Amino acid sequence: MLKKYVYSVMGFMLISLQSIHAELPQDSRRPGGIAVIPLGQEIKNVRFNQQNILISNENTQRYAILGIPLNTPIGTLKLETNTQPIQIKIKPYAYAEQHINVKNQDYVNPSDAQLTRYANEAKVQNDVYSSFTPSTWQALPHFIRPTLGQFSNSFGRKRFFNGEERAPHSGLDIPAPIGQKVVAPADGIVVQTGDYFFNGKTVLIDHGQGLISMFCHLSKIEVKQGQHIRQGEVLGLVGKTGRVTGPHLHWGMSLNNARVDPQLFLRP
Ligand SMILES: [Zn+2]
Structure with missing residues (x-):
């Protein structure tokens, strides 16, 4: 009797430990x-x-x-x-190098006007990244993939555009056809939408406590700033707007204003 009880308690503990982690x-x-x-x-x-x-x-x-x-x-x-x-x-981590040839010179060596536009856009995005709003959850919810598709480990890649070194790649690229649905990976509030110079049509979602997700190069945005969004709800469609070589979703995750590998939010 006691043995049976102990085993059932142990079983329960194992299950709860798994669900915690x-x-x-x-x-x-x-x-x-x-x-x-x-x-x-x-x-x-x-x-x-x-x-x-x-x-x-x-x-x-x-x-x-x-x-x-x-x-x-x-x-x-x-x-x-x-x-x-x-x-x-x-600990050190060996991120890959990526050499890209971009035909549109505007994206490699932007003009003063384009740089001003980019600086303004970067400021808006940084304000979002450095914000810290209370969360509606006690335990961080789990995240789902925002769109379907096979992807390789593109986060953190050191990038060279036409031979010139640029900032490392701060998100995960998921190649997908134009028009494919992009969904919220977790509940949150749409804090920013826009059509940006480098990022194209973009949506930023605040999940609370400084955790922000970002979706770029969309062909269509289907949400409005200030809107509450639930996990799995459509936020837009895959596209190739902004600086891209082909259609894909750029998915970024920012935590305490640090861009981190989105794959770490998915179950291995
Ligand atoms: Zn990207």
Whole structure:
């Protein structure tokens, strides 16, 4: 009788442990990665570079979920807390190089007017990335793929346009046909829509606590700024607007204003 009870409790514990961890992003402590840090009871708040960090409450355990910027040096990274600082180790990761030849010179060497336009657009997007709104959830919800399609690991690639080095690729490219549906990977609020110089038609969704998703190069936007969106709801259609070599979805994820690998939000 007791044995049976113990086994059923153990079975329950295994199931609950699995469901707890299934919702957390994968821990990958590299530039462009994510650190999932269990917090002791005494830690009330965690900050990195004066920014708030996302906290997920998984039943009784709290986790700080840190986005590690792509330009983070290898070595020890320190997080401030209300007690002792937390130190984590950042490991190297060999991102691939990508050499692209773009025919439209405007995208390689933009004019002053185009650069001004781009600077304004970048500021709007950075304001969104550095925002920190309260979340409607206690435990970070799980994310689904925003569109169908096979993809390779394109996040973090060092990019050269016609031989000139540019910023590393800050999202994941999913090749897909024009007109294919793009859905919200999790619930959130549409915080920005626009037609941008490099990114083309773009939607940004705020999922709360500094977690923002971004969808670029759309052929059509089907949501409005300020709108609440549920996981799986259509936000737009795949396209090839902006600086692209072919139709695909560029899916970006930003956490505490750090662009991180979207694959870490999907179940491996
Ligand atoms: Zn891309």
